[in-house]
Amino acid sequence: MDAFTTHTGIGTPLRMSNVDTDQIIPAVYLKRVTRTGFEDGLFASWRADPSFVLNTEPYSRGSVLVAGSDFGTGSSREHAVWALLDYGFRVVVSSRFGEIFKGNSSKAGLLAATVEQSDVELLWKKIEQRPGLELTVDLEACTITADDLTVRFTIDEYTRWRLMEGLDDIDLTLRHAEDIDAYEAGRPAHKPVTLAT
Amino acid sequence: MGRTLAEKVWDQHVVRRGEGQEPDLLYIDLHLVHEVTSPQAFDGLRLAGRRVRRTDLTLATEDHNVPTKDLHLPIADETSATQVSTLRRNCEDFGVRLFPMGTQDQGIVHMIGPEQGLTQPGTTVVCGDSHTSTHGAFGALAFGIGTSEVEHVLATQTLPLRPFKTMAIEISGTLRPGVTSKDVILAVIAQIGTGGGAGYVLEYRGEAVRQMSMEARMTMCNMSIEAGGRAGMVAPDETTFAYLRDRPHAPKGEQWDAAVAAWRELRTDDDAEFDAVVHVDADALTPFVTWGTNPGQGLPLGESVPDPATMDDDDAAATRKALEYMALEPGTRLRDIAVDVVFLGSCTNARIEDLRAAAEILRHHQVADSVQMLVVPGSMRVKAQAEAEGLDVVFTEAGAEWRSAGCSMCLGMNPDQLSPGQRCASTSNRNFQGRQGKGGRTHLVSPLVAAATAVRGTLSSPEDLVDDRADTTTLQPA
Numbered sequence A: 001m002d003a004f005t006t007h008t009g010i011g012t013p014l015r016m017s018n019v020d021t022d023q024i025i026p027a028v029y030l031k032r033v034t035r036t037g038f039e040d041g042l043f044a045s046w047r048a049d050p051s052f053v054l055n056t057e058p059y060s061r062g063s064v065l066v067a068g069s070d071f072g073t074g075s076s077r078e079h080a081v082w083a084l085l086d087y088g089f090r091v092v093v094s095s096r097f098g099e100i101f102k103g104n105s106s107k108a109g110l111l112a113a114t115v116e117q118s119d120v121e122l123l124w125k126k127i128e129q130r131p132g133l134e135l136t137v138d139l140e141a142c143t144i145t146a147d148d149l150t151v152r153f154t155i156d157e158y159t160r161w162r163l164m165e166g167l168d169d170i171d172l173t174l175r176h177a178e179d180i181d182a183y184e185a186g187r188p189a190h191k192p193v194t195l196a197t
Numbered sequence B: 001m002g003r004t005l006a007e008k009v010w011d012q013h014v015v016r017r018g019e020g021q022e023p024d025l026l027y028i029d030l031h032l033v034h035e036v037t038s039p040q041a042f043d044g045l046r047l048a049g050r051r052v053r054r055t056d057l058t059l060a061t062e063d064h065n066v067p068t069k070d071l072h073l074p075i076a077d078e079t080s081a082t083q084v085s086t087l088r089r090n091c092e093d094f095g096v097r098l099f100p101m102g103t104q105d106q107g108i109v110h111m112i113g114p115e116q117g118l119t120q121p122g123t124t125v126v127c128g129d130s131h132t133s134t135h136g137a138f139g140a141l142a143f144g145i146g147t148s149e150v151e152h153v154l155a156t157q158t159l160p161l162r163p164f165k166t167m168a169i170e171i172s173g174t175l176r177p178g179v180t181s182k183d184v185i186l187a188v189i190a191q192i193g194t195g196g197g198a199g200y201v202l203e204y205r206g207e208a209v210r211q212m213s214m215e216a217r218m219t220m221c222n223m224s225i226e227a228g229g230r231a232g233m234v235a236p237d238e239t240t241f242a243y244l245r246d247r248p249h250a251p252k253g254e255q256w257d258a259a260v261a262a263w264r265e266l267r268t269d270d271d272a273e274f275d276a277v278v279h280v281d282a283d284a285l286t287p288f289v290t291w292g293t294n295p296g297q298g299l300p301l302g303e304s305v306p307d308p309a310t311m312d313d314d315d316a317a318a319t320r321k322a323l324e325y326m327a328l329e330p331g332t333r334l335r336d337i338a339v340d341v342v343f344l345g346s347c348t349n350a351r352i353e354d355l356r357a358a359a360e361i362l363r364h365h366q367v368a369d370s371v372q373m374l375v376v377p378g379s380m381r382v383k384a385q386a387e388a389e390g391l392d393v394v395f396t397e398a399g400a401e402w403r404s405a406g407c408s409m410c411l412g413m414n415p416d417q418l419s420p421g422q423r424c425a426s427t428s429n430r431n432f433q434g435r436q437g438k439g440g441r442t443h444l445v446s447p448l449v450a451a452a453t454a455v456r457g458t459l460s461s462p463e464d465l466v467d468d469r470a471d472t473t474t475l476q477p478a
């Protein structure tokens, strides 16, 4: 997982609230057997509409999604986070996130930045005034800068640390690799192995 | 204070105690893998450049998607075919042993661990499948995990876990003939509800459990998840050791003695305390069947479809919805419910003992004309054993279909599915809406009830058949 300190990219406004994980990626797109390639399913039910924001230049090239409140509620599917990352988003901004979505984001390296709803409105205005405007998200300072506007976001300390170190769950466990080695050295000899007998 | 069985197994597997709010890191002795929940886990490893830490503690099988007949033909459904071929490629790339469909050791993931002798007392067993609780019958701590945890175990052979609570299911007395561990677990779920065991590891204890075979214990542990439990366990005893002895992966020689000595310690201390206790009187139990759309909606076969009018609001609403889906009228005797299909299979009840019990009934009877009966052994080893005993002939001569091993109509990911509106008596574990096929209606039953139902065409127990035969003998001169 790539470490995250700052990120600069085009802001994409998603003027919708209560976007649940079924809307982020509908179930029919979950059949794939790989961990990547979920970008086709991202917001699939809206993508047919030519006026949908991801169908408009330059927003289609955005990497910072600024969404309405209660983003990522609903079913626990991790594919919702993968779809956003696969499409090219590194940051999602909202005034409130679904809890499980937030947890899944931190595991996969997507920054879910919580800001005040009034700041979401200000960011939308900025982005729409100057389409293609690049936002800079600074995880150290916990700020999002859009032109002359700077807003603060919140994130819990643990998740912030993980993202800055670029550690996924497996990395976190492997920090204790010596403990695992030591445990393995002491396992009883009668424990089974799966190799052909 | 003493410790429970579950706590002992937990303590033996702590790689690192979590500090403060942190979870404990637990070592995993056996990781079972199948084609549905593993593809993204392997792909995640690939993307991160990681390998499988312990291929020698990992074993894969093809089960959820595999057809149960015409195995020589390619799998028709595209998603199913892709999942199976992906598993094959992943196992090859990462060096994981695989039991492919059609080969002698293949079977449902929860069949192969026990029959290979890999599921042993005091081990930790995980699999990306909720019915991993089955393995707890051996005194293993066994539970289902999600795909990202599958990846975590593949990479590290450990899992960060938060402790659970413990619940004792005390089953006193002796089961009457014709009453099985399936009836016990259905009765337990009806008693405590589908959420009653949430957050708990269930330990089945008491005289009736001691008298049960390993197969019967597995059936009960299998459905712990339907009671909301994280896992189910039974303390190992002589029955367990006798089952394991001489299995391909059981310890041999001195190792066997060392293992048995360690296994004998695996029991809940007399002064240990459970967080909750549930009592069941085995003597009072009769065959149990479900009438609704969750496994907690069950009753003794002798009763009638419940009446929502007699319930409080929440229950009444749920019952009305279930009855509507099941197309059942309150007050109908359960014995009068006619079925179209009987499914004898799944990781709950497709072991050799289950097939023997059903065959014993069908030896003297024919499957009713109105019923299609599908017999799907849980593994190819069970299939071979059954064929060696001639059970396949008993089933086919009685008019049932004899198939190859897989999950089959338990969840209808392969072509074995109910059609809309069809009603099925099924030995599997879930009667959710559409589980066995879109619009299909499921009644969960024991293998004995399944066989008797196939004969009479309505939900029945073997007792009903004895009565029939008595009638026939009196009516027809010999």
Ligand code: SF4
Binding pocket: B063, B064, B108, B109, B110, B129, B131, B346, B347, B348, B406, B407, B408, B410, B411, B428, B429
């Ligand atoms: S038989 Fe049914 S419950 Fe068992 S593993 Fe297969 S699908 Fe799951």
